[in-house]
Amino acid sequence: MTVIEIEGMSKSYRGRQVLESVSLKVERGEIFGIAGPNGAGKTTTVECMAGLRQRDGGVLRVLGLDPQTDRRELLPRLGVQLQEASLPDAIKVGEALKMYASFYEKPADWRVVMDQWGLTERQRSRFGNLSGGWKQRLFIALALVGNPEVVFLDELTTGLDPSARRMTWGLIREIRDRGATVVLVTHFMDEAKALCDRMAIIDHGRVIIQGTPDELIVQGRTENLEDAYFALTGGLAA
């Protein structure tokens, strides 16, 4: 079943077009990657899917609903971790989870989510005192406390050290294994290769290619996904 369908989506900020024509499909239960250069339009695409921004044109359906017109019905079914996410330094881990749960009609038990993501031992830690790895763990838990069917993760692992990043990969697989569909924006091709069932590369506001990581490698006529990425985006002079 198709969970997200986008056809010819466009978006301008103050007259400057940043999405020209984005088209992609995400199927239920997959981890779908979005890669592309800085400024390509990845975050804007995610924000439109998550009902946080209005597109200018094109078709967009998430769980069969239009994020623009069916927002009230759709938003409780989505979980979002945004690139610029932050919390007040003084808030405690447990308080943040309890507060986010209160935003939803049918949330998961926030204590169970806290436990599932290994956060119980940090329940009374303040956000400002958490390391990067713990913050990411909290953001994942916050994105999941509403029991979402689709989860958006925007550059979740950027800025993490290699071991925290690997640990986060395991957490992302867990989200999917519990039945949610995951949309993952990432700059890391090893991450995309390890996690994504399918992925799209966005460049200059267009999806230039989508498919399985192996299909992208074939299309790029390369031996690995990173080389394919450079070949497909023209990002590195030969």
Ligand SMILES: Nc1ncnc2c1ncn2[C@@H]1O[C@H](COP(=O)(O)OP(=O)(O)O)[C@@H](O)[C@H]1O
């Ligand atoms: N709120 C905004 N107002 C004006 N321009 C924006 C805004 N958000 C993003 N942009 C611009 O839109 C383009 C796409 O941004 P973004 O979707 O964040 O790209 P990516 O996530 O791929 O780096 C960039 O040139 C960015 O500067």
Ligand SMILES: [Mg+2]
């Ligand atoms: Mg971005």
